[in-house]
Amino acid sequence: MRKKMDDEQRRVIREKILVCTKSIVEEEGFEGISIRKVAELAGYTPGSIYQYFENKDVLVREVIKEGYEKILEAVLSETGHSLTIEKQIRQKFKAYTRAAMEMPDYYKAVMMNDDKAIVGMTSVLDNASNGAIIILEKAIKKGIDSNEFKEGNPKIIARIIWASNFGLTMRMITEKINDEETINAFMDEQFDLLFNGLQKKERT
Amino acid sequence: MRKKMDDEQRRVIREKILVCTKSIVEEEGFEGISIRKVAELAGYTPGSIYQYFENKDVLVREVIKEGYEKILEAVLSETGHSLTIEKQIRQKFKAYTRAAMEMPDYYKAVMMNDDKAIVGMTSVLDNASNGAIIILEKAIKKGIDSNEFKEGNPKIIARIIWASNFGLTMRMITEKINDEETINAFMDEQFDLLFNGLQKKERT
């Protein structure tokens, strides 16, 4: 009797299917994914794909997840430990945005999808112990406690900064703004506004 | 010989098709739109739809456009002329966001679509003589000229505020935040940050 594939064999085939799907995304975007195309590229018939992925959604979700993880890696590999906390945050966000704009399809897919499983992925940022949001939240709390920042809920403020950054990134992607200088100008101005807004000062 | 339909007759039928499409969107979202469903609802066969709309994209684009116009109306109908400029802007943005969150599918469709014809629609906001962005831009220019706001490019700052608002709105839609109080808290905090950041003051 034919032996059941072990987990490693299955993993290899799943990986091959994922790689083929990603290559389709690179050439035709997420809309271009079709089970038949994936199958042909992987050297299978369409039906076989279902032996490795429950359905198309699961396959696509996996591809999105792996793409987004690459974007997140850009944040984590950006250390800049010698700078002030504000500059650290700024650099991390900029690294994140730069990575997102290099994989716009993936960024869009993960940020816009209201599929529960994918919304959950975005909150990786919120939950991961060293995720950008947590670092940001702690820095803000520190600033408030030391009376440097104005009063406010650090959790809410952190999320607003993150959402604001997302909005600008998304608009730059949608409007196909590619010029590195323009991108930098927009991002710097946004952080200037937001961080300046955090300072504790009376309004004139 | 059968007379050609006049423009009014065609308009009426187009309108009927649009109404049917919108009713599908309301029940199943934009993904639910299919020419066959639209045709059946409108009392036609699929082929006939193509007499009134070049293709599905054109039909969908028209539906998106009309939906977004409704969102924009909310901004325009929000007068609040007795308040300060900052409060006017704040109120307009809040009206816009509230309208967008009541028609999330349409807002999402218009803001996320990189289809040239639809990106053009979003710049209605930029171009319309009394669009939110222009008002914002003028107010910012005034603040800078009167030495009240810090130095900066009003066009860029206006776009950043708009993009930041979009980001927060989109995240609240995606994360299905429905509580009116929470929505208000997030929006107010965002404007506090951004407008406070605009003030001309030395950083401590």
Added chain:
DNA sequence: ATATAAAATGAACACTGTTTAATTAAACAG
């Protein structure tokens, strides 16, 4: 070599957008 179970296939189903030949319907002339 053969039996057995797992993997892979191929065909089918129900759907999609779109095109086009054929049909139906309406308005005019005689």
Added chain:
DNA sequence: CTGTTTAATTAAACAGTGTTCATTTTATAT
């Protein structure tokens, strides 16, 4: 009222989609 003409509508087909499942192929243990 009867053709004729022409526009509106339809029905059928095409190529594509995701998915399922009976059938076939394949690899292994006996």
